[in-house]
Structures are given as C-alpha cells and as structure tokens.
Amino acid sequence: MIVGVDIDNVIADTEKEVRRVLENDRGVSLVREDFRHYAIENMPELSKDDLEYVLDRFRDGSIFLNVTVIVGARETLERLMQKHKVILVTSRPPSVEAYTRKWLEKNCVPFHELHFTPESKVNGIPYDLFIEDQDNFACEIAESGSYVLLYDAPWNQHVSHDSMERVFSWDDIRKFCFPPCAIGHSETK
Numbered sequence: 001m002i003v004g005v006d007i008d009n010v011i012a013d014t015e016k017e018v019r020r021v022l023e024n025d026r027g028v029s030l031v032r033e034d035f036r037h038y039a040i041e042n043m044p045e046l047s048k049d050d051l052e053y054v055l056d057r058f059r060d061g062s063i064f065l066n067v068t069v070i071v072g073a074r075e076t077l078e079r080l081m082q083k084h085k086v087i088l089v090t091s092r093p094p095s096v097e098a099y100t101r102k103w104l105e106k107n108c109v110p111f112h113e114l115h116f117t118p119e120s121k122v123n124g125i126p127y128d129l130f131i132e133d134q135d136n137f138a139c140e141i142a143e144s145g146s147y148v149l150l151y152d153a154p155w156n157q158h159v160s161h162d163s164m165e166r167v168f169s170w171d172d173i174r175k176f177c178f179p180p181c182a183i184g185h186s187e188t189k
Helices: 014-026 048-060 073-081 094-106 135-143 170-177
Strands: 002-005 085-090 113-116 129-132 147-151 164-167
Touching: 014 048, 048 094, 073 085, 073 170, 094 113, 129 135, 135 147, 147 170, 164 170
Parallel strands: 002 085, 002 129, 085 113, 129 147, 147 164
Antiparallel strands: none
C-alpha cells in the first residue's frame, strides 16, 4: 500500500508555530479557531504588515525549524513504514527543501520519499491512503480515487466526501490503519 502524508498541520504543528511567531515577534494574539482558512492571506485578523512578516518566514524557510511534531505522528509513521510505502507530500515551495529535510532529520520523522508539490498533490502516484488537512487538496485527492483521512482543523470544517474520513489525532489514524480496525480487514469502517 502507498500512503501519502502531508507535513504541515498533519505531522508538523505549523499553525501553532505561526501563532507563536505572531505573538512573540508582532504582538498579535490568535487562537487556533481564528484560522478559518488554510491560506493565511484570507485571515482578516492579520494586518498587511503582519501577514507579510509571516509570509517572509515561510518563503525563507526559517519558520519551519522550530515547529513541533504532532503527538503520535512519528510512532505511527514508523509502524506504517514496516508494511507500507510512506511518501511525504508537501505544498511547501521547493526553495525550502533544505529546511524541510533538516527539520525531518532533527525530529526523526521517518519516510521513504519526500515530494514538493505546491500546485497539486495528485502527482501521478497511486496513493491508497492519504492523510491531509488542507481542504482543496483533500477534495482533489479524494476525487482522484485515493481514500483520505482528513486531519481535523478549523479551516476544513466544510469538507466531506464519500472517500474521506475525518480524524482528530494520530491515535485515530493508528486505529484506522492497524488491527483490529485496519485497512483490508473486515472491520474496516
């Protein structure tokens, strides 16, 4: 089985780091629920200067180095890799590949392949399962025929699809992927 996994807000708690940077560097206090859109450009809570500050951190890659790993991600990925091909697929620009690889190595995040696909995550790889949080990519992936575990977030509450299941933690992902509720078993949801 080929498992595609997004990085930001699925493995890496990027939104939390964005909030920390805005609070510490700009004095802007936001809560998770303020992120009703994946694209921070659509957040009315941010001034043009605050937005540009954060986008500069994304463009130069510096924001990615201090992001924490979401609880359970590393362990579940290790287990998935024992029987399946795990491909990390990120919409980060290829220009931050070095920062991304450094963060993955520093945090011991296991994977077989890493792909940078800023425009589309449907990249010719026949994923059996894809773990994603971004609304437009989740729908695109589900429409392509892959089953999607939609990692719950304020910005994806409007998303649903017959080939999609909402998950709230890596514990939910683990329960979906491994016996007795694993893919390919009669107990599959």
